Amino acid sequence: MLLELFFTFAKIGLFTFGGGYAMIAQIKEIVVEQKKWMDDEELMQIITVAESTPGPIAINMATYMGYKKKGVAGSVLATLGVVVPSLVILYVISLFLDTFLQNKYVAYAFTGIKCGVAFLILRAGFGLLKKVEKGLIPRLTFGIVFALMILFDLLSVSFSSVWFILMGGVIGIVLYAVLSPKKEVE
Amino acid sequence: MIYLQLFLEFFKIGLFCFGGAFGMIPLIEETVISRGWLTEAEFFNLLGVCESTPGPIAVNTATYVGSVMGGPFGSIAATLGVVLPSFLIILLIAAVLKNLTNNKYFKGFMRGVKPVVVALILSTGSMLLLKAIGFAGLHEFKVDIVCLVILALFLGIYYAVTCLWKKKLSAVKVVLLSAGLGIVVSMVFEAMKV
Known part of the structure; x- marks a missing residue:
């Protein structure tokens, strides 16, 4: 077994x-x-x-x-x-x-794959975006984190996204567990 | 001590990976780039392979990065690191905290994290797309025409196929299609230069 x-x-x-x-x-x-x-x-x-x-x-x-x-x-x-x-x-x-990439055609293929993987990540992201809850705070959280991430990347500021995740979690605990203590039925 | 570093960094990635595999790509990118383990170009290759x-x-990314940085033991250290948080948390839930996923604080945390994860995935995807077509910094944006043409053809074919078959192309097919276009378009541009 x-x-x-x-x-x-x-x-x-x-x-x-x-x-x-x-x-x-x-x-x-x-x-x-x-x-x-x-x-x-x-x-x-x-x-x-x-x-x-x-x-x-x-x-x-x-x-x-x-x-x-x-x-x-x-x-x-x-x-x-x-x-x-x-x-x-x-x-x-x-x-x-690395040896493969020395081959001209493999390198060409990976030039194309760059676009393919960026597309895949965006596709997954848009799929999840449809499932983001309606309501001001989830949308605001999404918007702010998205804008800050792009800004930090453009300005080459290094900031670990773990902090965004933890902040989101804390907001979630306050919002859904502390402030609205009514029991949720799944 | 590269093995310990690999283990700890990937442990962190495993612990903070919410929302499936794509949720961890932003974290992996940050880690490998800021640690200097991979260049931006190598990171793209890694994604294509994984x-x-x-x-x-x-697991694929952990093994690959681990192997590049620390050989066979590096790949094992990184993979163990990425798997261990999941393994321990699930074991804890299955054996002891059977109701953890119904706990309101736990649920609140997970609900709050969701929009953040989506924002991380979309911002990473957008930046990768910009970088793929030649963006290297605010003052170094030389548009890579070859990539732009590949991208345009790719999107055209992708949406044509999706409309015709009414089915999403799988990740492997997306990678294969973009690889094929990469070869064809690069060869055409090479031929035009000569």
Whole structure:
């Protein structure tokens, strides 16, 4: 069972491209439909926890599922399963990338890829923007942080965005937990 | 001690990564650039590789940066660093604090963080796009025509395909399409110069 957890998650790590959300579909197919380790409802619960905690969603899900199946040992092996394929692949690539880039055509390809990755990040950002809560404070927070980030970057001021994250969190605690103590029903 | 540095920096990145893989790109960029681990150009290459290889983007970037800076042990140190916060937090929730995600302070924190993360992702994306087309500072903006042409063609093809198939192109396809355009457009420009 422990080995099975490792190999199942290794397979998930090896065959999903594009990170997080692509992985959820893959995990659902393998863990719920093929292996029948859990039902849809349990999976939904795990997804909710994985999304509402820091860290990459795939790692969160592997740890949680491994723990549910086989305790701490299970969580270690499932997490290792997701990590090891990436670790090996990227390590090998990192050894050769510089040599590859000496090739004219590879360098050309990476000129194009610059635009592609910037586009991907913007696409993800606009997707999330639609989900930002309506209301003055979330919008104001978004606007101010966005403007400051661009400004700092243009003026080459170094400022860790961790501080923005912490400030946002504090505003959230004050706004949603301290000032509006009415119990929220999910 | 580069191993410890890699471990700690990526631990911080793992801990403050909200909103999925894209949420950590701003943090990774800040860290690797301000530490002098990668140049802006190397960071672009890294993103291209990590978006088009399987596995979580966070693990991919950690392994890559770790390996460039500290060889095999560097890659293991950075990867452990990025994974450990998630692992410990989830274990804590699964084993002890089963109701943490229902705690109102925790929920308030997460709700407050959301618009910040979206702003970080969009501002990073916008700046990367500007840099891709030649922006290097307020007084050094030489527009890179090759990149501009690639970008225009890319957007044209992307939206045409999206409209025709009614399906979003996956990250791998976006990278492949932009790589192909990069080769073709660069070769055309090279041929025109000769």
